[in-house]
Amino acid sequence: MDTKKMTSNHGRNAALLSILPGFGQFYNKQFVKGAIFLILTVSFFAAFYDTLNWGFWGLITLGEIPVLDHSIFLLIDGIIALIVTALGLIIYAFNIYDAYNNGKKRDLGLKLNSVREQYHNLLDNGFPYLMISPGFFLLVFVVIFPILFVVLLAFTNYDLYHSPPAKLVDWVGIQNFIDIFKLDLWRKTFFGVMGWTIVWTFVATTLQVALGIFLAILVNQKDLKGKAIIRTILILPWAVPAFISILIFSGMFNETFGVINKTILDAIGIGPVPWMTEENWTRLALIFIQSWLGFPFIFAMTTGVLQSIPDELYEAATVDGATILQKFTKITLPLVLFATAPIIITQYTFNFNNFNVIFLFNGGGPAIPGQNAGGSDILISWIYKLTMTSAQYGKAAAVTMILSLIVITVALWQFRRTKSFQEEDLM
Amino acid sequence: MSPRYTKVTFLLEIIGIVLGIIFLIPFYFVIINSVKGFADILIDAAAWPQEFLFSNYLKVWDIINFPRAFWNSLIITVISNIGLVVISSMAAWKMVRTPGKFSKILFALFVSAMVIPFQTVMIPLMKLGGTLNLTNSIPGLIIMYFGFGVPLSLFLYHGFIKTVPIEIEESARIDGCSQFGVFWRIVFPLLKPITVTVVILNTLWIWNDYLLPLLVLQDAELRTIPLATSSFFAQYTKQWDMGLAALVMGITPVVIFFLFLQRHIIKGIAQGSIK
Numbered sequence: 001m002d003t004k005k006m007t008s009n010h011g012r013n014a015a016l017l018s019i020l021p022g023f024g025q026f027y028n029k030q031f032v033k034g035a036i037f038l039i040l041t042v043s044f045f046a047a048f049y050d051t052l053n054w055g056f057w058g059l060i061t062l063g064e065i066p067v068l069d070h071s072i073f074l075l076i077d078g079i080i081a082l083i084v085t086a087l088g089l090i091i092y093a094f095n096i097y098d099a100y101n102n103g104k105k106r107d108l109g110l111k112l113n114s115v116r117e118q119y120h121n122l123l124d125n126g127f128p129y130l131m132i133s134p135g136f137f138l139l140v141f142v143v144i145f146p147i148l149f150v151v152l153l154a155f156t157n158y159d160l161y162h163s164p165p166a167k168l169v170d171w172v173g174i175q176n177f178i179d180i181f182k183l184d185l186w187r188k189t190f191f192g193v194m195g196w197t198i199v200w201t202f203v204a205t206t207l208q209v210a211l212g213i214f215l216a217i218l219v220n221q222k223d224l225k226g227k228a229i230i231r232t233i234l235i236l237p238w239a240v241p242a243f244i245s246i247l248i249f250s251g252m253f254n255e256t257f258g259v260i261n262k263t264i265l266d267a268i269g270i271g272p273v274p275w276m277t278e279e280n281w282t283r284l285a286l287i288f289i290q291s292w293l294g295f296p297f298i299f300a301m302t303t304g305v306l307q308s309i310p311d312e313l314y315e316a317a318t319v320d321g322a323t324i325l326q327k328f329t330k331i332t333l334p335l336v337l338f339a340t341a342p343i344i345i346t347q348y349t350f351n352f353n354n355f356n357v358i359f360l361f362n363g364g365g366p367a368i369p370g371q372n373a374g375g376s377d378i379l380i381s382w383i384y385k386l387t388m389t390s391a392q393y394g395k396a397a398a399v400t401m402i403l404s405l406i407v408i409t410v411a412l413w414q415f416r417r418t419k420s421f422q423e424e425d426l427m
Numbered sequence: 428m429s430p431r432y433t434k435v436t437f438l439l440e441i442i443g444i445v446l447g448i449i450f451l452i453p454f455y456f457v458i459i460n461s462v463k464g465f466a467d468i469l470i471d472a473a474a475w476p477q478e479f480l481f482s483n484y485l486k487v488w489d490i491i492n493f494p495r496a497f498w499n500s501l502i503i504t505v506i507s508n509i510g511l512v513v514i515s516s517m518a519a520w521k522m523v524r525t526p527g528k529f530s531k532i533l534f535a536l537f538v539s540a541m542v543i544p545f546q547t548v549m550i551p552l553m554k555l556g557g558t559l560n561l562t563n564s565i566p567g568l569i570i571m572y573f574g575f576g577v578p579l580s581l582f583l584y585h586g587f588i589k590t591v592p593i594e595i596e597e598s599a600r601i602d603g604c605s606q607f608g609v610f611w612r613i614v615f616p617l618l619k620p621i622t623v624t625v626v627i628l629n630t631l632w633i634w635n636d637y638l639l640p641l642l643v644l645q646d647a648e649l650r651t652i653p654l655a656t657s658s659f660f661a662q663y664t665k666q667w668d669m670g671l672a673a674l675v676m677g678i679t680p681v682v683i684f685f686l687f688l689q690r691h692i693i694k695g696i697a698q699g700s701i702k
Binding site for chain 1: 435439440442443444446447450451453454456457468469514515517518520521522524525533536537538539540541542543544545546547548549550551552554555558570571573574575577578581606631634635636637638653656657660665667670671674677678681682684685686689692693694
């Protein structure tokens with residue numbers, strides 16, 4: 001500390017004193033504020049003492065007596081205790097920070113705010129938090145809580161044989177992850193599913209993006225007649241709930257009475273194709289369906305971008321003698337790709353987790369001997385099956401964690417590159 | 428140079444029309460089969476119906492109690508939309524206007540929530556929802572839509588608000604307008620374009636959503652249109668005749684909504700994505 005300028009150490013003293021909440025403020029002679037902090041602290045412990053005590057006990061032991069202690073409910077209580085503690089710590093940190101700041105002000109010989117000023121300050125500075133808090137609490141409840149639950153679950157042996165209330169669940173460390181990579185059945189399934197997930201993501205998404213952009217450019221041709229109608233038709237698949245379109249497709253691809261085998265392929269003279277029972281045919285059908293489902297969004301977006309490209313650009317190019325192909329590769333495509341890049345990447349992450357189409361078309365099937373996932377299962381639908389049909393909760397949570405790590409890495413990489421964040425850095 | 432009608436454009440037109448027809452095939456099957464008997468569908472799904480059984484529609488209307496399902500879907504969609512617009516526009520506004528580490532961290536938190544797949548959180552969410560009595564109730568479902576919808580809506584508002592000049596707000600503050608007043612009287616009207624985008628995206632998502640209502644709502648009374656429709660498509664017995672009729676009834680409102688707002692949708696999507 002710079003001793004020449006500072007003759008007093010109010011900042012440090014106040015911060016140290018406010019280890020007991022409120023006393024730092026008392027030290028700064030801000031009695032009302034100090035009292036509020038003190039009362040908050042006392043009531044926090046009074047209100048949450050049982051919750052915290054019970055929650056942390058449950059979190060550590062996951063219950064001691066089967067039937068009486070329900071491990072999963074204890075886990076939930078434990079997470080609530082964690083969240084409450086985190087909120088408490090934030091207030092506590094704010095208390096120390098406030099005491100330190102005001103002490104610093106006294107060190108510098110500044111006047112502290114009166115009670116009335118503090119009140120106004122609170123209203124003004126607190127207002128943003130007031131506005132953000134509803135969204136924040138919803139996020140905590142709907143997203144953060146479940147994530148914590150899954151993360152913790154991945155380190156337990158929660159499955160059919162350890163399922164409460166009859167049995168207790170125990171912490172097993174990273175056993176689930178070891179099993180997935182070491183046990184033959186699990187390793188084979190995991191890498192099989194992972195491989196198809198990656199192929200699926202790249203092929204299906206690239207196809208739907210290419211189709212969307214191609215059609216948008218096609219329909220946007222200046223002298224094309226009936227644009228509005230064609231455009232409406234092409235966007236229509238988006239208006240239909242995806243699960244319904246998928247069900248319809250699964251009817252159309254039905255091996256015995258579906259129109260594709262019975263009418264369309266029959267007319268060309270091709271015998272029935274085993275869409276639902278042969279792994280690779282199912283995959284092919286899925287990729288086709290996904291491009292049908294996914295292109296309208298890209299189409300709509302590209303159309304919007306195309307309409308914002310000024311005509312002068314093309315006119316100038318025409319004057320310079322550019323061919324249609326040159327205009328396309330030098331003007332249209334770069335502009336479209338540049339503007340839509342963030343959305344295109346989101347489409348990849350979306351398809352990576354596209355549960356609906358996989359699950360509703362063929363239930364992830366057909367079944368494959370020697371592994372516990374179906375032939376067209378991607379990671380997310382495999383997780384769903386592990387949880388819903390074979391009750392492998394612990395393993396499912398472990399796979400979920402691996403999957404989330406992949407998705408979040410890609411997403412962070414992507415958002416760092418989007419304008420939204422770059423502008424943020426400039427501010 | 429003025430554009431001329433060339434062979435190339437003629438060819439493109441042909442390709443456009445052919446693709447348009449290919450993409451319409453599924454709609455053709457849905458509509459013609461919705462007025463056929465069950466046996467006829469199995470015999471030849473592609474054929475033109477021999478007799479038009481509009482009674483399918485009447486039966487479906489009664490079986491799924493269509494007015495009830497429609498009302499449920501409407502209530503859920505409207506209230507979720509209003510809530511999402513209010514919550515996320517206010518939050519985004521304040522996050523943009525209070526720059527700093529805290530806002531940045533919060534924003535990153537919201538954005539990363541956008542990419543968490545729903546299937547990974549749904550089971551714990553149902554467990555928690557059960558303990559808080561939010562399952563099997565429409566208000567509970569709406570609260571969950573608030574939670575899942577806030578990240579994207581906030582992201583879109585956040586991008587847009589950065590382009591709104593701060594000067595007007597400052598002068599209004601100097602004139603003695605309260606914070607709430609500034610927001611609702613001055614800022615919110617300026618946000619209209621992005622609000623339209625947010626409402627369209629959320630409406631399409633919520634109206635057509637299937638999995639979340641399936642998990643949350645159990646009573647037949649509370650079913651939304653997608654849930655009611657799916658009741659004809661059980662795992663082993665698919666009642667195609669009834670199901671397809673229900674389908675046509677269910678998608679008609681969205682298609683109308685879509686056709687009316689098509690222009691806004693195209694403009695809005697581009698706006699939301701580029702910002």
